[in-house]
Amino acid sequence: MSLAPRSFGYVTLLVALGSFGPLTMSIYTPVMPSVGASLGADADGVKLTLTTYMLGFAVGQLFYGPLSHRFGRRPVLLGGLIFFTMATFACSFALSIGGLIGLRILQGLGAASGSVTGRALTRDAYTFQEMPLVMSWISLGQNIAPSLAPTLGGFLGEWASWRATFWFVGGFGTLLLAIVLLGLKETNKYRSDRLDLANLLHGSGRMLRERQFLGNVLTLGFAFAINFGMLAGVPFILQDHLGFSPQEFGLIVLLSVGGFTAGTFVNNRLVGRVSPIAIMRASGWFHVAALSVMAALSLSGIVTWWAIIGPHVVLSFGTGMIVANANAGAVGMYPKLAGTASSLAGLAQMGMGALGTVTVAVLTAIGSRHVAMPLVIGLMPFAVLTVLSARLLRARPAPPKLGS
Numbered sequence: 232m233s234l235a236p237r238s239f240g241y242v243t244l245l246v247a248l249g250s251f252g253p254l255t256m257s258i259y260t261p262v263m264p265s266v267g268a269s270l271g272a273d274a275d276g277v278k279l280t281l282t283t284y285m286l287g288f289a290v291g292q293l294f295y296g297p298l299s300h301r302f303g304r305r306p307v308l309l310g311g312l313i314f315f316t317m318a319t320f321a322c323s324f325a326l327s328i329g330g331l332i333g334l335r336i337l338q339g340l341g342a343a344s345g346s347v348t349g350r351a352l353t354r355d356a357y358t359f360q361e362m363p364l365v366m367s368w369i370s371l372g373q374n375i376a377p378s379l380a381p382t383l384g385g386f387l388g389e390w391a392s393w394r395a396t397f398w399f400v401g402g403f404g405t406l407l408l409a410i411v412l413l414g415l416k417e418t419n420k421y422r423s424d425r426l427d428l429a430n431l432l433h434g435s436g437r438m439l440r441e442r443q444f445l446g447n448v449l450t451l452g453f454a455f456a457i458n459f460g461m462l463a464g465v466p467f468i469l470q471d472h473l474g475f476s477p478q479e480f481g482l483i484v485l486l487s488v489g490g491f492t493a494g495t496f497v498n499n500r501l502v503g504r505v506s507p508i509a510i511m512r513a514s515g516w517f518h519v520a521a522l523s524v525m526a527a528l529s530l531s532g533i534v535t536w537w538a539i540i541g542p543h544v545v546l547s548f549g550t551g552m553i554v555a556n557a558n559a560g561a562v563g564m565y566p567k568l569a570g571t572a573s574s575l576a577g578l579a580q581m582g583m584g585a586l587g588t589v590t591v592a593v594l595t596a597i598g599s600r601h602v603a604m605p606l607v608i609g610l611m612p613f614a615v616l617t618v619l620s621a622r623l624l625r626a627r628p629a630p631p632k633l634g635s
Contacts, residue, residue, distance in 0.1 A: 234410075234415050242368075246369055248348065252343070252345055255284070258380035260381055261384045263278070267328075275596050280332050281588055283339070286336060288342055289580075289581035289585060290340065296351065300571065302422075305416065308344055313341075314344070316404035317341075319338055320398075353369065359563040365559075366558050367499045370558075382482055385480055385482070387399060388477040438575060447576070451579055454518065457587060460591040463587070465543065468606075488547065490543070490544035490548040502556075514550075516618060517545055517549025517552070518617055518618075521542040530604070546614075561573075
């Protein structure tokens with residue numbers, strides 16, 4: 232079995248590599264209240280298991296890109312998958328909330344290998360001009376597994392226990408490991424002779440001073456802060472305040488994930504007709520509008536599932552319009568440093584996501600008689616920053632100064 236670049240099997244692998252990080256996070260959200268009950272932890276402690284996973288994921292972004300420049304995509308990916316699978320199975324045996332928090336950091340570190348090397352593998356196989364459309368289709372495919380994951384997680388939680396979600400994800404990691412081991416050949420044509428951290432840091436600094444690159448990664452990061460903040464808060468609102476079971480929550484949340492799918496599909500239709508920058512500049516307003524509607528409903532005393540999920544669908548639609556274009560814009564500029572560019576994009580994505588969950592957790596702990604207002608107050612600044620950061624993007628970007 233061989234996965235040739237640009238083949239159907241290669242694209243399927245790219246989708247899978249991008250999926251298992253989000254899948255690991257979304258399959259877990261329906262059982263978060265059950266984790267607290269099982270391990271004797273409060274809601275804030277359980278939310279930390281989501282935050283620490285994303286922190287581990289964010290930190291991992293810094294290592295896999297540079298390592299893949301030096302040693303190649305394949306060996307680095309294999310090492311990351313082994314680490315991820317071991318950490319995932321270890322999570323299923325956690326006996327305390329503190330132990331689970333620590334293991335989730337390790338799990339996130341391993342999961343980062345998929346997203347970083349997946350974006351770099353995409354850049355290895357496709358041209359800069361092909362990247363927006365290719366990333367858009369990959370993003371749509373990547374949404375299938377995470378969209379089904381909350382429903383699956385809810386069923387696993389009721390059928391077995393919250394630990395079953397980790398058994399499932401560990402099995403998925405094992406399958407990916409076997410596919411990469413048996414089918415993937417090395418694709419990095421620009422491997423460096425040595426691991427020159429000083430040069431890589433210099434290259435990263437130049438990327439971050441490039442307005443076009445910064446606009447892409449910041450817009451991506453702020454959008455994910457909103458979505459991950461919602462993931463941290465919505466399960467407790469729907470289950471603890473409104474009385475839904477994990478299985479019912481998993482079914483309801485499909486609507487919000489459907490918003491992301493719809494946004495990605497619309498973006499696919501627009502690519503080639505509308506510039507990616509124009510799409511990103513418009514998309515941030517969906518976040519602002521959605522949170523404004525949620526605030527109005529909450530302040531009006533309307534506390535029901537659709538008052539939460541409806542706005543969530545709209546902001547997820549906006550994120551679906553952003554993700555593919557931002558990733559393609561950031562990574563596509565630097566073919567020789569695709570791994571480093573991918574690392575920085577992933578760091579913004581997961582680092583901001585972790586910040587969003589912490590913000591929601593803190594404001595939820597403070598409390599409000601309007602249960603949705605901590606979400607609105609915590610996430611509206613990120614929505615405004617999504618709009619502002621997209622303004623950094625130039626309609627006709629200058630050629631990149633490095634990695635061409």
